[in-house]
Amino acid sequence: MTTGGIFAPTIRYNHGTFYILTTYADTFLPFEQNSIIFTTDDIFSNNWTQPMYLDQAGIDPDLFWDTDGPVYLNTGCPESGPEGGITHLSLHFASRYSSQNINDTYQLGRETFLSPVTWSVDGWPCANGGKLITFDMQDPNLPSQSNVSNLLVHNFLSPSLQLGWEFRGTPSRPRWRIENDSMVLRGTVATLSALDGMALVLGKQDALFYDFSVDMSFNPTLPTHEAGIVAWVNDLYHNTIFLVQCQDQTNATCLRTLTTVGERGGEFDGNTTTIYYPLPTGLSNTTQSKSAASVRLHIRATPETYQLGYSMPSDNATTWLTAYTASWMAPHYECRISWQGARMGMYATGSGGVMLEEAVFRNVEVVRGPY
Known part of the structure; x- marks a missing residue:
């Protein structure tokens, strides 16, 4: 079920x-x-x-x-x-990292704070002596500074996933495996709008300034095949940059972005914008197949904006293709508040069709800013 x-x-x-x-x-x-x-x-x-x-x-x-x-x-x-x-x-102490209120919630979702609690004589709890819960709660028994690095690298060196990755729905093994220091995904008929059955691996965005990037190679053989990376809220709200067949060119691979843009007014009122970007010719990855396009995909988050872009193996410069407002990473719809916050990750899908080709992802890097 x-x-x-x-x-x-x-x-x-x-x-x-x-x-x-x-x-x-x-x-x-x-x-x-x-x-x-x-x-x-x-x-x-x-x-x-x-x-x-x-x-x-x-x-x-x-x-x-x-x-x-x-x-x-x-x-x-x-x-x-x-x-x-x-x-x-x-007692929910939801962290409010952003200085702006985004649709009554925040793109990082709920975070946990440690706070001293005392109980009154009539049994009511009082957190932090009735004072504000702040970002820097001091405790003589805890480190005064965070030991979280600004750079996080996932090389998939172990056959098991590192802590911090998660699946949407049931993590069925035929959809993913770790091989040759890479995450390999095989898409199913399920799209990212499904509730289960997707080839989708996610990690939590844990800072407002957050840069997620990964090398990938993929050879789409049908117009419905796609693989790439996603800034994810839920099945209704997600923004993607991915490899797909070019329109009316079955022998060429394009980058495509799919974003929700526009001003928020009602519940689900955004305009879906999709754009194709031809890749430079002559690019291939011989470790998968001669016709598999190879590219590094990027998502860059700030408190106000998310950007989607790419870079090529021969050039470290990132080309940013499109951007959208951060309010689309913290939406409300049918009581489905984004308590868990935004995720970023890798996916592949046949978009309703059978998909035998596999997408290969390697060298995931997360950089926490400001940049």
């Missing part, structure tokens, strides 16, 4: 029994989602009960045992009102 996955799990313990509750997202609308619960008496036995489905709508489930005996299921749901469950208190 294809679903939106499970999320917001919690584990509880009461009178010798462990409980795990999680939202079962068979839809993306929170007022139509339900939860499932598992229990065990021995958390180390790997002997959990079968899931029991709970018919109370809502997200972020939790259990509350009252002192006089009753047990309450607590879910949050903005559409269901008080009858949908007990209104719950959550």
Whole structure:
């Protein structure tokens, strides 16, 4: 079954029994989602009960045992009102890296902060002594500076993916493998607008100034075949630069950009803009096939703008082809808020057709700015 996955799990313990509750997202609308619960008496036995489905709508489930005996299921749901469950208190400290409010959210999504918490005599939590949560929270037991490097390189030297990569939907092995220090993707009929079944590998954008680039080679043999890189929010909002057959030229490979542009007014009102860019002739990658085009693709993010571009193996200079406003990386649509933030990654798709050719990606670099 294809679903939106499970999320917001919690584990509880009461009178010798462990409980795990999680939202079962068979839809993306929170007022139509339900939860499932598992229990065990021995958390180390790997002997959990079968899931029991709970018919109370809502997200972020939790259990509350009252002192006089009753047990309450607590879910949050903005559409269901008080009858949908007990209104719950959550301390969400969403980082607001950007100085501008972009559609009531931010392209980096939620981030986690550490903060001291004290409890009042009547049981209410108070974070940071009632003061603002800031970017630089000091703690004598923690390093005063971040050890995150401004340069991150993925060379695919190990047969396993490095930490930080993730899949959209089920990570089926026929769609990807690591071979010869490269990530190899074989596209399916599923496009990036599908909920599952895509050949798509993503990494989280974790800085406002963020440059993602990768070498790739690909030989599209049908007009529907494409492979490239993507700035991803969800199945409705993603912007791509990729290799594809040139229009009306089956023996030539072009770069193509597909972006959502225009001013935001309603929910899903952008104009999709697509442009073909012929590659310089005579380029090939003999490690894949003589006709496979080889190019380095780039996405550069700033707080205001995302740019898509490319560079050639013989020239380190980047040619920027198009740009779009950062507001398209933080959209709202049908309650699907971009809490997780933007991702960047690699993909291949047959766009509804069978695809036997493979796209080869290598030498991924992430540079955190400012540039």
